[in-house]
Amino acid sequence: MGDRIEEWATEVAEAELHSTLPRRWAHTQGVADRAFDVGRFLGQDADLLVAAATLHDIGYAPRLAATGFHPLDGARLLRDEHRADQRLVRLVANHSFALLEAEERGLQEELATEFPLLDQPLLVDTLVYCAMTTTPDGDRTTAQDRVAEIVSRYGDGSVVGRFIRRAAPEIFASVERVEAALAAQPR
Template identity: 60%
Template structure:
């Protein structure tokens, strides 16, 4: 079984029944990842796998700390022996260090999981933060607003996402710029 087939199967087994909306979101994030193939090159399969797995830490079957990036990454590493790059992307998706800080888990996350290279971190931020909870496309600004509204501005998630918003917007812009450059490079003169 290939990396993406395995990732879809695992994510579905952990999310589809207990958290169908989270599963729909994960499928939408993976679809976004597929749309980035032109800028990901040899990392396209890796990104799609990380995209569909990024929220498995919400699964009641594996949630331990209540911080889904850490729970998901630990499960992938310890129970699944997953590709280390996928594990690192799941651990650090969408500015997770800032949420870890809010939860008192930043040192733990940093010590256990080094960050992946910036272009891949940006790509996963873009995929996650331009996909609604139901799996449809949106803008990163609308997504951040939706998260603040859903969780409340004074909650851990609300505070973290507001702090992360400038980096989310910057990462989204970097990915959109790379996509535009790739399109222009592919157009005949």
């Protein structure tokens, strides 16, 4: 894959998000930067992580919002319009415990059938880590503050508020596993 997939991912995400959703684009850039910084310990999958981080929120683009569930809408774009790598598409579809939100939306079976969870736990955890330690403006934060910000922005009773509260223990566990993996890396 290499630099080419990272460049392609940036072009696609920028085309979909930059002008229509500038704050989402700022978040996307921050998540991608975070992935670039921490992904080296994934070896040959580091470029896949950066591409997934760059594309993880592409489904928010207004022209793509078929279901209103951004992981599913984004994954379908990548699969159907771009014929993207299957692992990349599955990472985007399932980022940040999307199956839990899909359940809240009545889309769990659809998501799980079309885009099964990738069986690479550390890669999946690292994408969660990058997304959930980056603010909406692209700055670094803690996972606890990010979850609180999401609940505050969407509201406790919203679909996203309910989902993120359910997912929080899993998100925090993913972040802890990645932080442990990073700490174990030689300096």
